[in-house]
Amino acid sequence: MQGTMLYGPRDVRFEERPDPEIIEPTDAILKLSAACVCGSDLWPYCGVDPVKQPIPMGHEYVGIVEEVGGAVRNIKPGQFVVGSFFASDNTCEICRSGYQSSCIHRQPGAPTGAQAQYARIPLADGTLVATPGLPPADLIPSLLSASDVLGTGWFGAVAAAVGPGKTVAVVGDGAVGLLAVLAARELGAERIIAMSRHEDRQKLALEFGATDIVTERGDEGAAKIKELTDGLGAHSVIEAVGTHEAMMQSIRSTRPGGHVGFVGVLHDVEIPGEEFFFSHVHLYGGPAPVRRFLPELVNLIWSRKINPGKVFDLTLPLEQVAEGYRAMDERRAIKALLRP
Ligand SMILES: [Zn+2]
Numbered sequence: 466m467q468g469t470m471l472y473g474p475r476d477v478r479f480e481e482r483p484d485p486e487i488i489e490p491t492d493a494i495l496k497l498s499a500a501c502v503c504g505s506d507l508w509p510y511c512g513v514d515p516v517k518q519p520i521p522m523g524h525e526y527v528g529i530v531e532e533v534g535g536a537v538r539n540i541k542p543g544q545f546v547v548g549s550f551f552a553s554d555n556t557c558e559i560c561r562s563g564y565q566s567s568c569i570h571r572q573p574g575a576p577t578g579a580q581a582q583y584a585r586i587p588l589a590d591g592t593l594v595a596t597p598g599l600p601p602a603d604l605i606p607s608l609l610s611a612s613d614v615l616g617t618g619w620f621g622a623v624a625a626a627v628g629p630g631k632t633v634a635v636v637g638d639g640a641v642g643l644l645a646v647l648a649a650r651e652l653g654a655e656r657i658i659a660m661s662r663h664e665d666r667q668k669l670a671l672e673f674g675a676t677d678i679v680t681e682r683g684d685e686g687a688a689k690i691k692e693l694t695d696g697l698g699a700h701s702v703i704e705a706v707g708t709h710e711a712m713m714q715s716i717r718s719t720r721p722g723g724h725v726g727f728v729g730v731l732h733d734v735e736i737p738g739e740e741f742f743f744s745h746v747h748l749y750g751g752p753a754p755v756r757r758f759l760p761e762l763v764n765l766i767w768s769r770k771i772n773p774g775k776v777f778d779l780t781l782p783l784e785q786v787a788e789g790y791r792a793m794d795e796r797r798a799i800k801a802l803l804r805p
Contacts, residue, residue: 468581474512475639521578606774616755618644624726637705650674
């Protein structure tokens with residue numbers, strides 16, 4: 466098959482790769498229907514995360530089950546499935562408490578890389594969720610978004626304790642931040658403040674349910690949130706970037722007793738202890754247990770109640786994957802969808 470490898474900073478190659486095979490009896494092989502480039506793929510792409518050896522890329526996927534191992538009971542060849550970026554058994558005590566991304570048997574969701582024609586998915590029964598039937602083509606982008614960015618934005622909103630009557634601020638206008646806006650609306654937030662200085666992203670945020678846009682960032686952004694909330698700060702703030710500046714902006718935008726849900730992969734964040742101590746802010750997040758939310762998200766998409774696939778503003782043939790990375794790195798695209 467052909468698939469995507471990252472050899473080093475800004476060196477993405479689409480090349481011949483070994484066909485994935487069943488290794489464990491709990492594995493499934495998928496023929497991928499769509500793939501995409503993740504904001505977190507840009508960390509190694511830009512050289513922030515070192516690349517010591519060529520790595521297969523891609524961890525968001527939807528596709529049709531081609532083959533399953535002998536121990537797979539529920540997932541069957543021919544089904545259309547969505548999975549997440551961590552494979553989980555969905556049966557251990559940690560999974561049953563809703564933390565599938567910390568499953569005691571946790572593995573990469575697509576170890577052979579999902580920016581490819583085929584992928585091997587470990588722990589198929591615990592990891593994959595089948596749709597009610599083969600989806601119409603226009604639902605595939607939304608189903609693909611559920612694999613990571615929608616599930617992650619949703620977890621961010623849940624972690625930030627979003628609910629009816631709450632004022633929510635979202636730090637980060639990438640796909641996760643925009644879908645956190647959508648999640649906040651679905652979870653009943655009264656007011657949703659999207660923090661973005663890009664017009665196309667502001668428009669999408671408004672479409673997804675944002676009620677206010679704030680263009681300031683850092684401490685100025687936090688001051689603006691306070692100004693909009695009678696000097697108190699938001700009840701719930703979703704941090705969807707992962708930098709020190711974004712985390713401090715989030716904590717400083719939150720009212721005492723409020724919640725920050727952080728889902729950007731943290732890089733060099735150092736929270737001053739004394740300030741945090743006196744903030745009375747709940748701080749909670751991590752790698753989203755997307756699997757917890759998948760059945761509900763698939764339902765919402767299948768019944769066309771939400772259209773998160775709109776975050777894909779660039780579609781490319783899979784072999785042009787390198788252009789997808791470039792477009793996202795240069796912020797010409799919010800998120801690139803790849804068609805095998
Ligand atoms: Zn588990």
